[in-house]
Amino acid sequence: RTCPTLDPDTAARLRFLAEADRLKTVLRATTLFDGSRRENSAEHSWHLALYALTLAEHAARPVDTARVIAMLLIHDLVEIDAGDVPVHAAGRDHAAHALIEARAAHRIFGLLPAAQGAALLALWQEFEAATSDDAIFAKALDRVQPVMANLATGGGTWPAYRVTRAQLQTRVGAQVLRGAPAVWQALEPAIDAWFAASAQS
Amino acid sequence: RTCPTLDPDTAARLRFLAEADRLKTVLRATTLFDGSRRENSAEHSWHLALYALTLAEHAARPVDTARVIAMLLIHDLVEIDAGDVPVHAAGRDHAAHALIEARAAHRIFGLLPAAQGAALLALWQEFEAATSDDAIFAKALDRVQPVMANLATGGGTWPAYRVTRAQLQTRVGAQVLRGAPAVWQALEPAIDAWFAASAQS
Ligand SMILES: [Ca+2]
Numbered sequence: 001r002t003c004p005t006l007d008p009d010t011a012a013r014l015r016f017l018a019e020a021d022r023l024k025t026v027l028r029a030t031t032l033f034d035g036s037r038r039e040n041s042a043e044h045s046w047h048l049a050l051y052a053l054t055l056a057e058h059a060a061r062p063v064d065t066a067r068v069i070a071m072l073l074i075h076d077l078v079e080i081d082a083g084d085v086p087v088h089a090a091g092r093d094h095a096a097h098a099l100i101e102a103r104a105a106h107r108i109f110g111l112l113p114a115a116q117g118a119a120l121l122a123l124w125q126e127f128e129a130a131t132s133d134d135a136i137f138a139k140a141l142d143r144v145q146p147v148m149a150n151l152a153t154g155g156g157t158w159p160a161y162r163v164t165r166a167q168l169q170t171r172v173g174a175q176v177l178r179g180a181p182a183v184w185q186a187l188e189p190a191i192d193a194w195f196a197a198s199a200q201s
Numbered sequence: 202r203t204c205p206t207l208d209p210d211t212a213a214r215l216r217f218l219a220e221a222d223r224l225k226t227v228l229r230a231t232t233l234f235d236g237s238r239r240e241n242s243a244e245h246s247w248h249l250a251l252y253a254l255t256l257a258e259h260a261a262r263p264v265d266t267a268r269v270i271a272m273l274l275i276h277d278l279v280e281i282d283a284g285d286v287p288v289h290a291a292g293r294d295h296a297a298h299a300l301i302e303a304r305a306a307h308r309i310f311g312l313l314p315a316a317q318g319a320a321l322l323a324l325w326q327e328f329e330a331a332t333s334d335d336a337i338f339a340k341a342l343d344r345v346q347p348v349m350a351n352l353a354t355g356g357g358t359w360p361a362y363r364v365t366r367a368q369l370q371t372r373v374g375a376q377v378l379r380g381a382p383a384v385w386q387a388l389e390p391a392i393d394a395w396f397a398a399s400a401q402s
Contacts, residue, residue, distance in 0.1 A: 011387060018349060020248065021234035021248065023247075024240070025237065047222065049270075049274050054217060055214055069274075186211045
């Protein structure tokens with residue numbers, strides 16, 4: 001009996017997609033906008049892709065929306081091996097973590113047929129480097145979505161991480177301004193109001 | 202004091218994106234591939250977009266991958282108002298549910314600036330109609346992903362819904378074969394094996 005339709009490339013892609021399912025179990029520090037539970041990295045990636053789809057015209061420079069969306073869909077897959085590191089977490093070893101993530105990228109994208117895996121690995125590396133216009137916009141969205149979650153939940157993770165307004169500007173605001181200035185400017189009044197109220201209490 | 206940068210279109214888009222967050226709380230019948238919990242419709246949508254990104258060359262006819270991905274990112278947003286209806290659930294009133302979903306689409310996409318909301322509403326309607334090549338492929342992916350989850354979890358929802366091999370072919374297989382035949386063919390040996398073992402037990 002022969003199986004003429006069973007193609008090793010299809011099988012490899014289905015194994016990759018089954019492995020990708022594990023991203024749904026990686027929890028982030030940020031909660032949902034209703035505060036009911038912590039967000040996972042898969043639904044976070046969906047949300048960011050929707051940000052790119054709807055906010056593309058607010059990119060600092062013209063972007064290829066489809067590339068930005070592809071980048072955001074895959075940008076967190078390395079967390080299946082490396083876990084999520086909150087942007088405000090202290091004392092992390094950046095170099096060591098970057099190495100773990102690079103190994104994870106090779107393992108996970110390596111599940112795909114060679115050419116496709118290499119293309120997605122390059123797209124992930126472009127996101128990490130954050131120097132192309134597409135990656136700068138993608139990074140801005142990745143940074144701004146948790147700000148909206150925190151604003152929706154009375155400060156969210158900011159109090160626990162003792163984030164100051166100045167730290168938020170350096171760690172988050174600068175990147176959002178670089179890639180999506182209009183979005184940061186739209187949120188600034190609410191951000192300023194929260195930190196002003198927090199300082200008084 | 203003036204606020205020269207506060208743009209009503211940006212504000213509308215941010216309200217839409219905050220509303221979209223609620224899709225993370227809509228639970229589907231299907232579980233994660235590890236069986237640990239039920240899947241929500243936001244992470245499901247992310248997974249499907251990744252299916253489109255990696256399986257595009259297996260589409261029955263040439264597709265615009267970026268359009269398919271956009272379609273899959275938004276296809277379940279109506280569930281924020283209408284909830285998820287499992288494909289194998291019995292006794293549902295299709296016409297009534299379609300009306301609820303259409304109203305939900307108008308409300309949710311109506312949060313966006315008019316032109317953008319109309320474009321996404323049309324894309325959602327195209328997905329629902331399932332007549333364009335892009336929509337046929339998108340529907341095939343939406344149908345096949347839960348099959349993979351069920352296969353990964355010893356049958357998943359099939360026993361509870363008392364699904365037969367023939368019903369799976371009619372409700373699921375036909376749509377997958379129509380949009381992504383190679384993917385169905387790759388899974389058929391495992392599907393046949395599960396139903397054969399299930400019939401013997
Ligand atoms: Ca669906």
